[in-house]
Amino acid sequence: MNRYLSGPQLARLVAIDPGARPYYRVLAETVRSLILDGRLPVRVRLPAERHLAQELGVSRTTVTAAYDRLREQGYLESRQGAGSWTALPRPSEMGADNPWIASGDDGLLPLHAAAPPATPLLPEAVAAATERYLCRTLGTGYEPPGITPLREAIAARYTHRGLATRPEQILVTTGAQQAIHLVMTMLLTPGDPVLLESPTYPHAIDAARTRGARIVPVGVPDGGWHLDLLTSALRQSAARLAYVIPDFQNPTGHLMDDAVRAGLVGEARRHGTTLIVDETWSELALDEVPRTAPLGAFDTDGRVISVGSASKLWWGGLRIGWVRATAAMVRRLAVLRAAVDIASPTFEQLVVTELFSRIEEARADRRRTLGASRAALVAALAEHLPDLTFTVPAGGGALWARLPGPSAVSLADASACHGVRLAPGPWFGMDGALEGRLRLPFTQPPTVIAEAVARIAEARVRGPYGARPAEPLTPVL
Template sequence: MDRHLSALQLARIIEVPAGARPYYKALAEAVRTLILDGRLAVRVRLPAERHLAEALRVSRTTVTTAYDRLREQGFLESRQGAGSWTALPDPAALGAEGPWIVPDDAGRLPLHCAAPPATPYLGDAIAEAGRAYHRYALGMGYDPVGVAPLREAIARRYGERGLATRPEQIMVTAGAQHAIHLVMTLLVGPGDPVLVESPTFPHAIDVARLRGARLVPTGIQEDGWHMDLLTGAMRQSAARLAYVIPDFQNPTGHLMGDAERAALVAAARRHDTTVLADETWAELALDDVGRRSPLAAFDTDGRVISVGSASKLWWGGLRVGWIRATAALVRRLALFRASVDIAGAVFEQLVVTHLFDRLEETRADRCRSLRASRAALTEALREELPSWSFTPPSGGGSLWIRLDAPVATPLADAAAARGVRIAPGPWFGVDGTLERYVRIPFTQPPDVLTDAVHRIAAGTGSYGYRPGEPLTPTL
């Protein structure tokens, strides 16, 4: 089934400045911006010109002229009698080498990756794990679902968050990315539609592409998820799996409310979609946001699979993550895992088991440092790059920054030349969108972030652009 937006849905997200003239040009620019920002996905059928004109209360000629302009620019494709679909004039893709694997060759500040340093409690946990390690050396050392004490600790934590969980529902993995890979590889086949947010975690897109899946991006708006757009995309695409990040979404930082969570799971039940919920940042609320139930708390038939990780709370170098699912699916995943890596390292699992005993202390320490870094980054950006806009998230570890021109890729290149690696928006999107955004994490110390912003600001003129100056993109 074709994906489409109604006239009222499109009219609600179009942002045309008051008094803009000529209106058709401003309307075309507003739709083009939605596409480039990833808030309006590619290959979505737009409403008929007459219907959109009625919704916007303008003449049909105005909308027809705007559609013609979008077609000329390559942002709209039409077929007689079938309608018009959003498009891109020159879809881009990541290079073959991938931007995440880069040599540490010039001492660049690594702001392309939202990775906090190790918790100070790591040393004590390593010592405790060392004292218990010899007992596990008596066995084979292979446990595809993970060592029992860690599975019990993870299940207990889900219970504390309001989701009763048995250890049999937990599978320990080599990080969240490994968990996503296992689930998608088991459940998604070539050609299967997979719904993803736009923007989203880039490695989830990578896995779906490796499986030959058909990506179905649905845009996250400036104020978060619009459930009718998300569930409409789910229904229209008959998505087999939906990958979502409801807790401090990466990279936007949005937090999904309980009513939205309930609506998402209900829609997945209606349309027979499995939901893969990435909870990597769930423990790191920096402000008082109240209690949020895990997405799976709204599940009644085992279709929500949760993924978590030790990397953001404790340290990425531990390479420990987990999957929460039905006990039956955990058994299937364990059997499938035998063809991948058999089992995880026992010692690191024991370390994380002991770190769970210090979870509240770790959260308090981590949140204090992230708040200080968030404050330093926002202050530096507002002082040196005031024309860039962002909303400081209430949790997580990154700012999703809207530039005043679609220049994210050359900006990232210029920043790299000044010794700072940042992640341009297209890394987080599908089909070359999101050129007006960059992600800058606040997981580094405040002085590092202040220095990084100074370097970025100093390099913005190296490709003919300074923030606040108008720039006409080449189409």
């Protein structure tokens, strides 16, 4: 760490009104805001307390109190004899006052999004990728299939999981959504029947509708998939394509066992259906579960196309996903995607390559943090909303809760007035179905989840017109 700020430099950056009260708190919040918006980089040494106090014209005790507050919040680290430097707290340990938890500009707690914060391994991966980045500038930077090191890392992970894969079978995409869109664009024409689970990932519904496909829903019961329901839907619909989420299904959290996986692939072969298998949540088992093989391990004729993503295990902001298919299919998809965005960003691909080398560390951290958040959600629901019923999933990122009546949309509207954004069941189905359901993610910190559930309970009692005044969720500038 070589970068540092002098007392005069930091004093110019904070520019606090001398009459601000309490001064130490305003100073701490201002420094925090500078760190969060990037004007004050992480790992920069701050001036000694007495030097900053002298420049600001306040007592050293005031600056010491501000530094102490920043240390408590995780924005400052100190070591005896080495000074203090800027830092970022672990997102999973922050509460509802975390300004980045607010959903967009509306200030609502985002219980509509099953997206965890970034892995703590990200800073080291970014630093390692930075060292390798300049070497990549010797080329054009346009690699539609993805950079070779990342394709090798993804292929190696599939092989480790029991599905032998070569790098030529991997296409790197700009997130899993692009992967799903590309495959549906290539394989569907308007009017083609496509089988979707109900409930399912909302953007898969959007992708199928964009292609003008005829959606054929097949229910996913509370106990998991019924192979006979899947079989009859394939047979009766003659679906050209089917989209399934066998690993901690979104939103139910179910894990498909190997018998159903093998049976589904066999039935798809019999009826001429290609399977898109979304494995976005596959690495996020929170409990001990039976080992399952990737769905592609049961494939013998190239009809299983797997989609994965860095978003849930590492961070959605990386926007890196992938497709695993036959080498011939990957080449066709690469040509198609070149007309869309040519290639995914090289730097983010390098970061994900680094993260793959520490995948077990990331999985262990997610088990710890998501496991704690899941427990907090279950406890909060038992205390505040005991009439909701659900099965606690062994992995994934959300509970699929049943309400006592068909009121999900109205509860979501009321909860928004109380500061919480919810994902009502109809988002995950077709034609307004699933009104009696809510998806409740456990990807936020436990303190945020507890606060959100308390607000939902209040919204249920008081309705949208009994909302309390909104509490600020952004830092004081």
